[in-house]
Amino acid sequence: MNANTRKLLFLSCVSILFNALYVSSSNTTNSLLLNCGSENEGTDADGRKWEPDAKYLGGNHPQARAQIQDSSILSDVPLMDARIFRSEATYKLPIKPQTRYFLRLYFYPSDYAGLNVSNSYFSVVAAGVTLLNNFSAPITAQALTFAYLVKEYSLAPIDSDTLSITFKPSDKAVDAFAFVNGIEVVPIPGDLFGSGIMTGFSDITIDAKDSNLETMYRLNVAGQYIAPNKDSGGLARNWYNDAPYLYGAAVGVNRMANKTVQINYADLPEYVAPVDVYQTARGMGPDSAMNLKFNLTWMFLVDANFTYIVRLHFCEFELTRSNQKGFNIYINNQTAQGGMEAADIIAWTGQIGKPTYKDYMISVNDRQGDDHIQVDLNPSTLYKPEYYDATLNGLEIFKMSDQKNNLAGPNPELSAMLTKALAEEKQKTFQSSGVGIEGAAGGAAGFCVVAAICIAVYQRKRRDPNVESHTSSWLPVYTNSYTSTSKSTISGKSTTSSHLSTLAQGLCRHFTLPEMKKATKNFDESNVIGVGGFGKVYKGIIDQNVKVAIKKSNPQSEQGVNEFQTEIEMLSKLRHKHLVSLIGFCEENEEMCLVYDYMALGTLREHLYNTKRPKLSWKRRLEICIGAARGLHYLHTGAQYTIIHRDVKTTNILLNENWVAKVSDFGLSKTGPNLDKGHVSTVVKGSFGYLDPEYFKRQQLTEKSDVYSFGVVLFEVLCARPALNPNLSKEQVSLADWALHCQRKGILEDIIDPHIKGKINPECLKKFAETAQKCLEEAGTERPSMGDVLWSLEFALQLQENSEGSRHSTQVESSDISGEILGNNHETNLDSDETGEIFSQIVNPKGR
Structure with missing residues (x-):
């Protein structure tokens, strides 16, 4: 064999080896991203490429283009195009057998030409698992105050190289149809799910390795939002800040790992959670005596009659020895970790900077009206640790499929009281606006969001009659939940504002100009309590006895108009105990007003x-x-x-x-x-x-x-x-x-x-x-x-x-x-x- 032949053979072997490694790598890291209803490839806001869906779908099913793009949607892909199903239809997607996958379904319930999105009731079944049943994306989005929905599931391995996803319009609704904007299938390397301890029973474990799951919450505790393109293991997960789910006045303190502390995964796969999750933590504070007097508490709304995995992520980056810090973990007032087995992160990991996680199972039933999961941490005193403290780095909650292989929960429902209030608001809007049915529907949809928030408060008050009747300190309206990057009404075309997005209009109550004049006694100067670049601020009374502050924009001031828009776009997405709450707005006859909670003690x-x-x-x-x-x-x-x-x-x-x-x-x-x-x-x-x-x-x-x-x-x-x-x-x-x-x-x-x-x-x-x-x-x-x-x-x-x-x-x-x-x-x-x-x-x- 001459030298040239040997070189050619060597290069051929290297090429074969490279291709084998590439194929092996692509099988574990490549994802399938479908921009449903689009004929072209596209790139999303995170730089990920999406392909058309037609070749994976049997039959002839129309496509549609959303007529309105909500301000929270940063890219057309994958939300502005939709695939419409008037009859049952199935996607056939190539997968690797015996591999667990994340399946994400994207829904943007906006206006589509020739379609009434309120008629979209449908079911979705994937690999024999019922993911959604009689599902209404508009109702769900309105109740959760999201512009769009991303439903994430983790499907157990199947013995097939094809994943079937079937969309079927409901038989119970008139003119029902199904739709989807995007489908994402991401292989999970290794085994992300194992066994977990049943809360309240330290000797009972449940194997989740072969379970089908739905992601309910995924939080980077005390840390910033982590985008899909910054997730570990190529899993493209969203990790959100935990602040909106903190329950009560004691929110602890934020901690961040020193730059000298390196996060060392050791035998823990890096795809469990990104480094950023383990570099921040919420703790109780430096005063041990004070820490014994309160709990760190998070509260989450969930569907009743399911079992959930509560995954808690830990990484100690301050202490170096076991028994320096020990704490108890309670889930729905049941001991998950405590007593003789109190949580001790260093005892679990053996070293500083090494992450770990613990899975706990909890069954939530409706026998007592339960529809929430409450997580509490407090210091353990049993072994007299050096510091009385508790910390948490990350939190995930997964719903497990039931015995019928079902993950579908009900659509949100309004109580009788709120349904009546919604009808009254709809009638009121119809009478006062004079813009016909579409205008009334838009106003009612905006009210529906507020009503949905009231439901959450009502349910909480039902459990705790002493709670105050406001939402800001319990479960604030949150720009980022696991299902969306923003919130909006799904009311379609706006007939109330030329300056504001559907997002802003949907999250705020819409006041008429006569209501503003009545509240302020026709903007009487005696009610002026402030003046700024935007115009004047008035003290007002709405709903007979509710004090409010009304900021009236000066039509002649461009600064005022711009600030009006910015303020409502910002505050419509935010609710927090320490941010002024925006109640609503008025834009009519070139008059623009913002209505806020009245702050009785003024400025600092x-x-x-x-x-x-x-x-x-x-x-x-x-x-x-x-x-x-x-x-x-x-x-x-x-x-x-x-x-x-x-x-x-x-x-x-x-x-x-x-x-x-x-x-x-x-x-x-x-x-x-x-x-x-x-x-x-x-x-x-x-x-x-x-x-x-x-x-x-x-x-x-x-x-x-x-x-x-x-x-x-x-x-x-x-x-x-x-x-x-x-x-x-x-x-x-x-x-x-x-x-x-x-x-x-x-x-x-x-x-x-x-x-x-x-x-x-x-x-x-x-x-x-x-x-x-x-x-x-x-x-x-x-x-x-x-x-x-x-x-x-x-x-x-x-x-x-x-x-x-x-x-x-x-x-x-x-x-x-x-x-x-x-x-x-x-x-x-x-x-x-x-x-x-x-x-x-x-x-x-x-x-x-």
Whole structure:
């Protein structure tokens, strides 16, 4: 054999080996993504390629194009095209036998030409498993307040190289049809599911290896949203922040692994969860004595009469030895881990930085009206660990198929009370709008979203009669749940607004102009409680006795119109205890109004200086700062994309009658998919004195710009003086510059508000001042995250309370795992009508 022949043979062998490796790799990592109803290939917002579905589908089934694209849909693929089924139809998809797969079905229940999407009732069966039965995507989306749905299933291995997925219109509905916008099939390498312990029975385990599952929730606890293209193992999962599911006032603290700690999976497959999940955790705090007095609690709504796998992810990145921290885990008030077998992460893993997870099973039945899963963590005292604490890094909940191989749950239903209210609202909209049936339907659909939220509150009140009648502290409307990246009404064409998306209109109550005039006594000047670049803010009364703040946009102000749109698009997607709640809007006859919860105690600034009101105590100031920090932290981490407020200041931190702080005024807020690249280039906007100098110089906006502004707020709270005071000497005009100078010189106490001077614990003051100083670092990369700021402020409050011999007013007794809020029980010695008729930045009548 000559040299050339040997070289040719060698290259042939290498080629064969390479191809074999490629085929092997592709069999385990390649996914099948179908853009249903489209004739062309397309790329989604995460850069993944989708192919047409026709070659996998038998028969002739029409395609349709959505007539409206919701603002939450960042790419046409895979949601804007749909495959329509008037009769039973089956996809035949190639798979590898004996392999577990994720199956994801995408539904966008919008308007399609010639179709009434409200008639779409259908079932879906895959590999003999009933995934959906008499399913209505419009009803489900409205009830959950999502623009679109992504239903994810994990199908057990089958002995076939073909996966059959059958869509069948319902026989029970007139003109019923089925539709689907996208189908995704992703092979799961290895075995992601094994056996789990039945909660309440430590000696009973259930094997889930061959079970069919539906993903209900997947959370990166205390961490940011993780997009499909950043998931591990090529599984393309969405991981969402856990903040909306925290139950009660005690939310713990966010922790992040030190950069020196490397996450070492060892024998744990990396596809179990991405590194980012294990680098953040929610803990209870540094004060062991205080931690014994409350639980960390999460609450999730689920379908009754199913068994669920609750998977908890753990990774210890602070402690190094076993028995330094042990804690109990309860699921629906039953012990999952505790007593002699309390959770000890280092004992489980043997080393710092090594992840692990534990699976627990829980059966949820409707014998007592159960429709939720509650997860509680609290410190174990049995072995007297070094620290009384508990932590969690990630959480997933999977529904297991029943004995009939069924995973389908019922469509959401309105109670009789809410059905009646919906009918009344529909009739009211019809009569007042004069736009015919379509207008009434649009208004009713918007109300339906609110009604669905009320159902959740009603169900909770049924279990706990002492709970307050609002949603903000229990299960807030969330931009990112496991099924969607946003929420919207599915009302179709809008007849109420030319400026607002269907998303905004669906999530807000629509008021008529006569209602706004009645609420404000025809916008009487005596009801004006604020003026800004957008226009005036009025105090108003709706629904006979409900106080509200009504922001009326000035039609002549382009700034006002733009901020009106931004504010409603932002706040329509967000609900949080520490964000001002948007009730509704009015856009009629070129008049635009926004309706908010009335904040009886006005702005934070009103209680600091240039006011006749009693001065706030130091402890109350700390509590207000912590509340505002929680709201900002939610904006930065709780949504799919970081939301930057861009105008953080003391006049945009409002106080309700119980002194609960709420961040307001989102007219300048920015968000976008490119923030993970570091910044957004944008025209500089904000308020001088609070403006991030790095942002001002480079016009590159990051969440650290909010951190800078909040640092100014912290010094404003401490010193009780404006951020800018031109009447002072040159070096003292800017509070940020002057406070940093005094801090570095060690004379900060000289500029502290005399009302609180001498009443602050020295260690608390040191921690607070250090936190504010770090927020004002010149370079944004040197500033802490809002999560770190929040942790530092909570620690400062604990130092203050320890010195006073008191306990935190917002903590919950460890025996009280109902999540009852105790943080709003401060006595208020101010009459709300006389002292707090302020809504937004009204101390400065010129606005921004």
